[in-house]
Amino acid sequence: MPYHFFNSFFRLPLFIRVLIIALIVIILFGSFIHVIEPKQFPTLFDGIWWAIITASTVGYGDFVPTTISGRITGIALIFVGAGFLATYFVGLATAAVTKQNELLEGKSMFKGKDHLIVIGWNERTREILHTLYSNNKNITIALIDETLEKNPLPHMNVHFIQGRSNLDKVLMKANIFDAKKVIITADPNKGELQADMSSIITLLAVKGLNREVQCIVEILTSEQVANAKRAGADEIVQTNILTSFVIINSISSQQLVTSFLDLLNQLDRRNLSFKPSVPEIIDMTFIDLSSMLLKEGILLLGIKRGEETWLNPPHPFTITDQDQLIVIMNE
The missing domain is CATH 1.10.287.70 (Helix Hairpins)
Incomplete structure (x- = not known):
């Protein structure tokens, strides 16, 4: 005794x-x-x-x-x-x-719930975190990165975890089981193909621990988009497509690119979201629905139907019960 x-x-x-x-x-x-x-x-x-x-x-x-x-x-x-x-x-x-x-130094375990996990540190990550924090001071974020030695944003509500994101113990330290969303960014220190493969391996590790968590993955090469979908990506962001669009169109029309970037900046300050179809709008045409929503201060941009997205579809285009409305609402 x-x-x-x-x-x-x-x-x-x-x-x-x-x-x-x-x-x-x-x-x-x-x-x-x-x-x-x-x-x-x-x-x-x-x-x-x-x-x-x-x-x-x-x-x-x-x-x-x-x-x-x-x-x-x-x-x-x-x-x-x-x-x-x-x-x-x-x-x-x-x-x-x-x-x-x-x-x-990122050695402490995160114990919160319903948080956002951001994997990978780069300038895009910095902008994402600053925008998220400026829009919602109460948001809780867990940042995972193996290259950083200490928390890059200690003044914000960011919990830093140092380590490789494809390891179970690192993901569990970020409390992957209670996370709401996961954002996986491409590693800028690797080649495009290697960065995509690393992102997909991380995605597999995340989905292996929590299949229900929503994952947004940045993919650089179009060849790996299908693999990312097979691995369970809920949303895929192809940043190279956007970059190519801006560069190509800047050659022919600088005003178009400037207007496009201004539009993106304005969307950043407005609520761009999806709204499900309700019984009242079923069988309505896109034009009629757009006019009705505009009176409520809601701008209808397009319709997402299954895997396809229609922006300003040609008339007549009728709404079905499976459609999702792409709208912009004033704050």
Whole structure:
């Protein structure tokens, strides 16, 4: 029995063990001074109070031993108790600093729920996090990256986790089981094909642990889009297609590109979303529905039907119960 007790005791963190020992020493000395000098310390609490003040070297002077044995007890308490209390406070401060360093260096486990996990650090990630944080200060984000040495955005609500994103232990440290969405960005330090393969492997690891979590994956090469879909990607962002569109059209029409980029900036400040079809709009034409929604301040851009997306479809185009409306709503 004593062996198991001491074994459990020594498994406790150092500052907790020191605190327990310090409390035992203070109670013992407080009880002892109450016994040998009952006139100066009429209650047990007075003795413990004196022991705490003496061990902490504060010394109020409201309770003072007068006998030789009492003063020897006080000397012993200063030598023993003060050392334990000082060790405790040093241990407490060390634990706090260690915890802070673990948070900054990405070694601490994330314990939140319904959060967004962003995998990979690059300039796109920086812009994504700044935009998300500016739109919603309460959003909780877990950032996973193996190249960073510390949290790049400590002033924001971003929990950094250092490690390879395709490892189960790293994903579990980000609490992948309770995540709401996962964004996987392409690694800028690798070639396009290698970056896509790395993203797909990470996607497989994420879906292997939590098949229900929604995953948005950045794919650079068109050849790997099908593989990303097979791996379970819910949304695929082909950034190279957008870049090529801007460069090609800038050759023929700079005004078109400028207007397109301005449109993207405006969409960033508005609510672009999908709305499901309701029974009231079934069999309505796109033009009639667009006019009706416009009166409500909602701009109808197009229709998503299965895997196809129709922007401003030709007349007559009727709405079905499986359609999703692509709309822009004012904030």
